[in-house]
Amino acid sequence: MRDRTVLSLVAALLALLVAGRILPQWAISYASVALYTGIVVLGMILMIRTGLVSFGQGLYYALGAYAAGTLDHLWKTSDLLTMVVVGALVASVVAFVLGFLLTKYRDIFFAMLSLAFSMILYGLLVKSSELGSTDGFGLSVKTFAGIALEQPRTTIYTVAAIIAFLAALGMHWYFRSHLGRLAGAIKDNELRVEYMGTSVRRVIHINYIISAALAGIGGALMAATIGHVDPETTAYWTTSGEFVFISIFSGTTSVFAPFLGAAIFEAVRTFAAQYFPNTWQMTLGVTMLFVIMFLPGGVWSLFQRARRTA
């Protein structure tokens, strides 16, 4: 085996699965959060590698979460697999449609238009009384692919770990494929890519749908883990901002980075919320400033540096 990343990914999955058996409940919950957030951020870094930063990824996160929620809430389907699949599908379909429009935009305008779309969804959710308006609603997971679950929490964690593994592995291969390598080329100079005979918009469109699907999956897993969905923590711009934040914080060079970044981010947030409840945002802000100033490649660059010097 030449590809060390694949080996590391398999090792990481095994470690996560073993950890699921022995770790206490709070650690499982924490790891679940890091996993589903990491899945969303994995999609974000694909877009960032293409040179585009969405300030509206919360749109797809919310779609995934609400798809999962409504399955349980309105159609009484409490199946985890169905939730994740439907969440991914809804997000991809919406991304497919919006993609025709968004792929024309770059830089700040891409960020702002995607922000507008997520805020429209936020407005819709807040006003829909069937979906609980600002309070949202609760949901529960009872089965996975039809099999009744004894310990839904552990199963959700296991499923999140496996999906994260598959997503990271898929993304790793995608980055090395012809299509995946075009992302960096577009970021560097899209006019040249056009001159070489590739449709830039088509590549961006494909990447956009992939990143939306991952956000949808992340949203569905979030809904299953937390057992509750609401507009503020999914579609509001601050949630999308958080994803951008974690992406830059993590670094975009490795498929491990989003998960490491999400884990650190969650740890900082939990730690800060517990010990300085009134200044946890400040802690995050200061951490972010340090990363931007001293680690422009994200926290992952620390590991790369360590490997190079070793």
Added chain:
Amino acid sequence: MLAQVPAILIDGVMAASMMFIIAVGLTLIYGVMKILNVAHGSLYALGAYTAATFAGLWLSGGHAPLGSYAVLVASAIVVGLVTGPVIERGLLRFMYGRDEIVLVLVTYAVFLVLEDLTKLVFGVDPLLVAEPYGLLGNLDIGPLTYPTYSVALIGVALIVGAVLAFVINKTKAGKMLRAVIHDREMSAAVGINVARVYLVTFTVGAMLAALGGALTAPTTSVQPGIGAEKIVLAFAIVVIGGLGSLGGAALGALIVGIVQAAAVHWKPELELFSVYIVMAIVLIVRPKGLFAIPEARKI
């Protein structure tokens, strides 16, 4: 339904004048420094909190009630003069030349820091200082009655817009500013102190954000979260108008104000996202906003 049109227009213009003061600061900073300043929202909140606190002290101290307006404006100026240079000199100047998105994130981090700082300094309880709002009495416009304070704000917005337009278009400092917008390196080469232009621009922008907050303070209860709410609205306004355009900020504010007022009068359930629907439509039709300056395609 049509009978409400005058009321919608007046409400819209009033809301627009308030939002224009905030948005014009945002667009000024973007136009000159190419920074979409998320922290603008917290500067607005900081202005509102400071103004509400000091106006409250002034009034409870038994001073002349009319003086509270001066206190509102003075608070905004102080907030701008303190925060502007600290943020620009202490942080942003190390970031120039970085990616636009990284700069957005830097200001987002500042936003997070300031949000908590505001809570630490002013607490989390809502602040209410309504006296300056009612002090001027009411004004009849046709059959409708409006607080004079809101009508006066339209005047303030017009003055702010006029002064900015005059300074930018008619003075030597404005000429230098436009030169920096046009080509930063060339301006530096001909001897314009670009660092000072940036510092002054950011401070003036911060002052305008704080002024927007200070003048809004008497009309609502000042509480945590107002910054986050206002900054996305301001984004919508400047993006609709065209980033970096003064006239665009005015037009964007008018559009947003009137659309919101129309939603409130006709379909209240649309109020929240009417603005973003308009923003999406404008961007679809005019991808860089209504008053965008055409740019040469770079290879």
